[in-house]
Amino acid sequence: MNWDDTDEDVELTAAEHAHLQRLTDADADNDERAVEAALRPKTLDEVVGQVRVRDQLGLVLEAARRRGRAPDHVLLSGPPGLGKTTLAMIIAAEMSTPLRLTSGPAITHAGDLAAILSGLNENDVLFVDEIHRMSRPAEEMLYMAMEDFRVDVVIGKGPGATAIPLEIPPFTLVGATTRAGLLPGPLRDRFGFTAHLEFYEPHELDRIVHRSAGLLGVHLTAEGSKEIAGRSRGTPRIANRLLRRVRDYAQVRADGVLTLPVAQAALELFEVDESGLDRLDRAVLDVLCRRFGGGPVGVSTLAVAVGEERETVEEVAEPFLVRNGFLARTPRGRVATPAAWHHLGLTPPPMPTVDSTLFDD
Ligand SMILES: Nc1ncnc2c1ncn2[C@@H]1O[C@H](COP(=O)(O)OP(=O)(O)O)[C@@H](O)[C@H]1O
Ligand SMILES: [Mg+2]
Numbered sequence: 001m002n003w004d005d006t007d008e009d010v011e012l013t014a015a016e017h018a019h020l021q022r023l024t025d026a027d028a029d030n031d032e033r034a035v036e037a038a039l040r041p042k043t044l045d046e047v048v049g050q051v052r053v054r055d056q057l058g059l060v061l062e063a064a065r066r067r068g069r070a071p072d073h074v075l076l077s078g079p080p081g082l083g084k085t086t087l088a089m090i091i092a093a094e095m096s097t098p099l100r101l102t103s104g105p106a107i108t109h110a111g112d113l114a115a116i117l118s119g120l121n122e123n124d125v126l127f128v129d130e131i132h133r134m135s136r137p138a139e140e141m142l143y144m145a146m147e148d149f150r151v152d153v154v155i156g157k158g159p160g161a162t163a164i165p166l167e168i169p170p171f172t173l174v175g176a177t178t179r180a181g182l183l184p185g186p187l188r189d190r191f192g193f194t195a196h197l198e199f200y201e202p203h204e205l206d207r208i209v210h211r212s213a214g215l216l217g218v219h220l221t222a223e224g225s226k227e228i229a230g231r232s233r234g235t236p237r238i239a240n241r242l243l244r245r246v247r248d249y250a251q252v253r254a255d256g257v258l259t260l261p262v263a264q265a266a267l268e269l270f271e272v273d274e275s276g277l278d279r280l281d282r283a284v285l286d287v288l289c290r291r292f293g294g295g296p297v298g299v300s301t302l303a304v305a306v307g308e309e310r311e312t313v314e315e316v317a318e319p320f321l322v323r324n325g326f327l328a329r330t331p332r333g334r335v336a337t338p339a340a341w342h343h344l345g346l347t348p349p350p351m352p353t354v355d356s357t358l359f360d361d
Helices: 014-020 030-039 051-067 084-094 110-118 136-148 185-189 202-216 222-230 236-253 260-269 279-291 299-306 310-323 338-343
Strands: 074-077 099-103 125-129 150-155 162-167 172-177 193-196 327-330 333-336
Touching: 030 202, 030 236, 051 084, 051 193, 074 084, 084 099, 084 125, 084 172, 110 136, 110 150, 110 162, 136 150, 136 172, 136 185, 202 222, 202 236, 222 236, 222 260, 236 260, 279 299, 279 310, 279 327, 279 333, 279 338, 299 310, 299 333, 310 327
Parallel strands: 074 172, 074 193, 099 125, 125 172
Antiparallel strands: 150 162, 327 333
């Protein structure tokens, strides 16, 4: 694949148009993956932020290098777009070994995993993205492979089935998951090092925007960069995406320089507001406050009211709204916080003092 010439068109592709509705979705689509590859840090030193994870991982890798052994298995957890795939690639690069890449949903049978494992060479890094979505039998095979570098391949069915032991060269498993809580304990325990990625601070996103602008060859001012960083939901993937949209705008409607007014106008056009809320986020808050008096209201009702799937509301809009204190999940339903009312320019109704023991999380 040629990563270089994918991002030059100012005309938006159909996929990008479709994507505009989800400009602040932290997941990447296929077109985006190509662009992202060009912006990915290639070494630990290039990684912005995540200082603790970087230091710890640096130590683990350095120690393994000195011993001339494959490093311990590594689990990377955290929300989408924070750098899990990037770190997996860096682990392989820093160990100067090839990265074998697969994902949980691609491993539906234990046999799929056996085929992958038996193809590994000594000290390879095997990256399993979305590892929490692997099938149960494959998971069990993986425990054994991680611990003993051996698997039992079962041939045949029923009473005649035989298990043939298969040796596997020492390798490093790097697992990534957005849902560490969904991993069964025995699997989690077999990782020697677990890194949890946190959302990024605005000044870190600001550095990422500057770095990406440099790589994309676009001119941006300090204020323009800050504006993009501030609307990026703590997520580098979103920061890079907003940067590309502002760049499009700057090239078509301005003189190509990403200044504060250009960033503001572009992000207004794409309906990403000062807090990083997009149309769906605002629709959810709007319905919650105006139609349901601030709640509590069930998430299904809310989803119908904004004309979206329940999953979309629950997995795309809510986590951000909850994290930023606009919405609370209670056993009786979703509730708008005073911040939500203020954000919509409305006056919150007098609130009964909220009993914090009511909240799930
Ligand atoms: N710490 C970081 N510094 C600079 N850029 C980053 C960082 N983390 C992520 N990115 C950028 O964000 C994009 C998404 O990161 P990725 O590793 O694919 O996230 P994840 O796998 O967690 O969803 C990458 O293209 C990369 O350019
Ligand atoms: Mg990823």
